Amino acid sequence: xxxxxxxxxxxxxxxxxxxxxxxxxxxxxxxxxTVNAFTLVSAELFNEAAHFxxxxxxxxxxxxxxxxxxxxxxxxGIRLTLQNRKARPDRYAMEKAGAxxxxxxxxxxxxxxxxxxxxxxHLRNFFVPIKTGNMGGMDDYTLVTTLFGEWHYTxxxxxxxxxxxxxxxxxxxxxxxxxxxxxxxxxxxxxxxGTVYSIVVAxxxxxxxxxxxxx
Numbered sequence: 001x002x003x004x005x006x007x008x009x010x011x012x013x014x015x016x017x018x019x020x021x022x023x024x025x026x027x028x029x030x031x032x033x034t035v036n037a038f039t040l041v042s043a044e045l046f047n048e049a050a051h052f053x054x055x056x057x058x059x060x061x062x063x064x065x066x067x068x069x070x071x072x073x074x075x076x077g078i079r080l081t082l083q084n085r086k087a088r089p090d091r092y093a094m095e096k097a098g099a100x101x102x103x104x105x106x107x108x109x110x111x112x113x114x115x116x117x118x119x120x121x122h123l124r125n126f127f128v129p130i131k132t133g134n135m136g137g138m139d140d141y142t143l144v145t146t147l148f149g150e151w152h153y154t155x156x157x158x159x160x161x162x163x164x165x166x167x168x169x170x171x172x173x174x175x176x177x178x179x180x181x182x183x184x185x186x187x188x189x190x191x192x193x194g195t196v197y198s199i200v201v202a203x204x205x206x207x208x209x210x211x212x213x214x215x
Contacts, residue, residue: 002068008092009131010119018200019071019143021069021072021073021076021085022073022171022172024066024069025066025069025070025073026168026172026190026197027200028066029168029201033201033204033205036093036144036171036204036205036208037204037208039141039144039145039208039212040187040211043139043141043142046140047139047140048143050130050140051140054072054130056155063127064080070119071075071212074112074116076201077109077112078109094196107166108167108171111163111166112167112177113162114160114163115160115163115164115167118156118157118160123149124143125153126143129143130143134166144212145212148209148212148213149212149213151213154209154210154212154213156208157205157206157209158210161201161202161205161206161209162202164196164201164202165198165199165202165203168197168201168202169194169195169198170194172190172193172194172197172198173190173191173194175202200207
């Protein structure tokens with residue numbers, strides 16, 4: 001039992017769980033983006049999709065699993081960052097490593113925290129009113145488009161998703177490496193897929209918000 005306990009407390013185990021929870025969140029973002037894209041088609045379609053998401057028992061359970069996964073992802077990320085900094089206290093070594101790493105890898109903790117702060121704002125503006133029914137007589141579509149009509153909220157929303165895109169660009173690749181997919185034959189492909197995914201997600205959410213702000 002001791003070796004098993006040691007494994008679950010090791011940096012390898014933390015990276016593994018970071019990868020699993022990260023990939024789970026990656027899947028959620030695709031679903032969320034798809035539902036948001038329905039606002040570009042019609043209010044009725046988006047309201048139907050939002051109603052399905054809010055009443056489907058499986059999705060209701062999964063939203064708490066998602067919340068737990070996100071919390072684990074954040075906690076593991078902070079612990080790994082502090083662990084890495086403790087292991088490399090030499091400032092010169094850190095700067096040298098930074099020169100040979102991507103912006104995404106160097107700012108994972110910062111972008112993660114900023115995205116978390118945005119998520120709190122986002123939940124307060126969307127999730128809480130919908131869950132409590134305190135929407136001022138508005139339907140889901142009207143709530144979304146009303147918020148996107150405010151320039152400051154749209155600006156925060158777009159900046160946050162740009163930061164998320166930077167976070168995802170590195171996180172997507174490192175997640176596959178952490179679960180054992182390190183073959184050089186696939187490394188380039190995963191890098192390309194990660195870049196495309198991060199651009200689609202960040203760009204998709206941002207363009208939807210800008211569209212509703214302008215029109």
